[in-house]
Amino acid sequence: MRYTDPTLLEHLASAYVLGTLHGGARRRFERLQRDRMDVALLVAQWEMRLGQLANSIPAQQPSPKLWAAISARTRPQAAPAAAMRRAPWAGWRKPAGFGLGGLAGGMIAATLLFVSAPALFVSTDQIAMRTGEILPQSYVGVLSDAQGNGKLLVSSLRHGKTVAFKVIGPITAPSSGRLVLWALPVDGPAFSLGTVPSSGKAVAQLTDTSEKLLSKVGKLLVTLETSATPTGPSETIVLSGNCAKLW
Numbered sequence: 001m002r003y004t005d006p007t008l009l010e011h012l013a014s015a016y017v018l019g020t021l022h023g024g025a026r027r028r029f030e031r032l033q034r035d036r037m038d039v040a041l042l043v044a045q046w047e048m049r050l051g052q053l054a055n056s057i058p059a060q061q062p063s064p065k066l067w068a069a070i071s072a073r074t075r076p077q078a079a080p081a082a083a084m085r086r087a088p089w090a091g092w093r094k095p096a097g098f099g100l101g102g103l104a105g106g107m108i109a110a111t112l113l114f115v116s117a118p119a120l121f122v123s124t125d126q127i128a129m130r131t132g133e134i135l136p137q138s139y140v141g142v143l144s145d146a147q148g149n150g151k152l153l154v155s156s157l158r159h160g161k162t163v164a165f166k167v168i169g170p171i172t173a174p175s176s177g178r179l180v181l182w183a184l185p186v187d188g189p190a191f192s193l194g195t196v197p198s199s200g201k202a203v204a205q206l207t208d209t210s211e212k213l214l215s216k217v218g219k220l221l222v223t224l225e226t227s228a229t230p231t232g233p234s235e236t237i238v239l240s241g242n243c244a245k246l247w
Helices: 006-018 023-035 037-055 064-074 101-116 124-129 210-214
Strands: 138-144 150-157 162-167 178-185 191-195 201-205 217-225 237-246
Touching (some): 150 210, 150 237
Antiparallel strands (some): 138 150, 162 201
């Protein structure tokens, strides 16, 4: 099964981070993250967006009454006999937990998600089958060392504002300074795209969309920089490669 529709991937990534993607769909999406850098990038973007929303909610201190209610529901033997004799349907009629900002916010967000993105509640396999694209439109680059060994995969969605790094071969970490990725336009000065990790994955913010920044870029370089604010690539080139349009 191919997950190639950019809109579908956006919906899945947002639902995954929000926690509304469950069961087999969630497991498939987790496997997709491990195999697809563009999907991992989308998840990172949604984590940043929703993380900011979570940080805006003030912390709530549960009241002693709430803890007593939780104890009564999770430990029936400790509940009063009168409570045990209530009609079995009585409990669900009470509003549960709307004093807690997190739960209320989550339910509101889930409702908005359902209204704005109904495709989330249709089979993801069925939606993915309707598209004929191979991969989402992206700018990509594979950078190699002087011996031609592939070391770094760089990717950015065509209209995205982040760039993702994935180390695919061992890179010797510099003893001093840092590794910086540079874009080399055909008709302008080189500009930095971010700091490159020596292992694993990383995501960096761009100053504009990839379409505006990378549409005329043909080459990518990774250099060793000792300055905290380099204005151009140094002569110590560690990796190099081409920047290609994936569409």
